[in-house]
Amino acid sequence: MSTVPLGAMRPVHVVGIGLHPYQFPGDTPYVTLGTTAVRGALADAGLSWPDIQSAYVGSGTIGMAAGRVLTKHLGASGLSVATIENASASGSTAFRSACIEVASGLVDVAIAIGVDKAGPTIQRAFTREEIPRFSDMAELPVVKFALAAEEYMAQTGATAAQIAAVAVKNHHNASLNPYAQFRKPRSLEEVLGAKKVAGIITAPQCCPRGDGGAAAIVMSEEALARFGIAPHRAVRVLSSVATSDRQLDDEIASAVEITRRMTAQALEHAAVAPEDLDIVELHEAFSIEEPLYIEAMGICGEGEGAHFIATGEADIGGRCAVNASGGLLGMGHPLGPTGVGQIAEIVRQLRGEAGDRQHPEARTALAHMIGLGQVGFAHILQMDRHDGR
């Protein structure tokens, strides 16, 4: 039995990105959130809606047929549409699906869309699993991560302040991002002194709920030529890996193991080393996730993650810019859009179009996503070398 990684199929490039700013739950219709992002991506790529052959719409909260009900407002072009719900990873799954469809040769141009509105009525499958827990409170992600933070501090000697530094960095990055939900920098004192939630985790160390839209257009090399896409605005998708748990009983340890396994595989498929990563957008719904995951990715040594972040190595301009967008803590985590928004930030950075938050010489990037359940997605993107760059 042999399998073919994405990079060995037809080359896939991201050519257009668009966002609706992530925002606190409000009255903006979900169709407006989605169409704003799509029209942004079309304008960015210089394409029109009938050029898109296939759309994957990641959405966790809108409901049945979210994708087609959204896309019909962009014109009756007859494209293929599929809606994908995969919790936090809905957008990442949509992006992977769009890449696979182009890489396979089924279509030349596809779009990944993420759209969601935070509502009071999200149905979660685990509430219908009909398996009782020892404590419902203990099942909440923030409680699990607060326990993981205790364990991390005990094992590595990291301090609560070093973990809080994740929120300081990401809120700072978000303050430079016009699409971010939070636009205000926060000092370490503010983060540490904010409302306590669980253990050492304070409110600014938890991602907000919100509304948003994000879109990314991918195409084949033939289509790049046909549409006259400028080489420096097309970002290659080198690899795509999807996985789920292999170990039980400790969800956080499993998320770390998923991260380690899928990142290693994505890097191998892309022939890229961890130290080659200039940009990493990763899933930090809670501050403690960032040090745990960058260690598992090999960006720093085991037990060094919190120190790496607190000393500025993960800053824009540092050794590897982690969550230059502001991440889930600062840019926000509207669910469906989140994974597609990571791709938008990466493309902006690799094109050198990130303005005030541009990481210098950014060429290679990783998008990392964990979804409830749990599932993991890793994508490596790279800007091809042009003009001796």
Place this chain on the structure above:
Amino acid sequence: MDEHFERAEGADGWIAARNGDEWHVLGSRCRSCARLAAPADRFGCLQCGAPTEQVDFLPLSGRGTLLNAVTVFQPLIADATVPLVIGRIALEEGPVVSAQIGVEEEQLSPGMALQAEMVGASASAAGAWRFNPAEEARA
């Protein structure tokens, strides 16, 4: 499971079983891969995928060792009274569970022996499990 044991009514029958007036933490063991689970693997073994017919239900001692604990400060779920303490407990039979602890965080330290105690149970319906320092549970 031993014939003297009766599972709690409804969904709680996957975390608690009764022997007369005495409540026990319920777990399960897979006959195929020997995985020991708590809560019990109701729909089949989570490790090897063996169907429910190959999973045996068994009462556990309720004794365990505290791995770590945190205080929850906000009422994050309906009807929660905060602050409350959640800990990770390695049961002596092996499974690690996350559960509410009956005492304040200051009274706890990793490695401490804990004992599960059923609170708020009726004659046949389980209440909730609380883990308390072992001496206090015996008192």
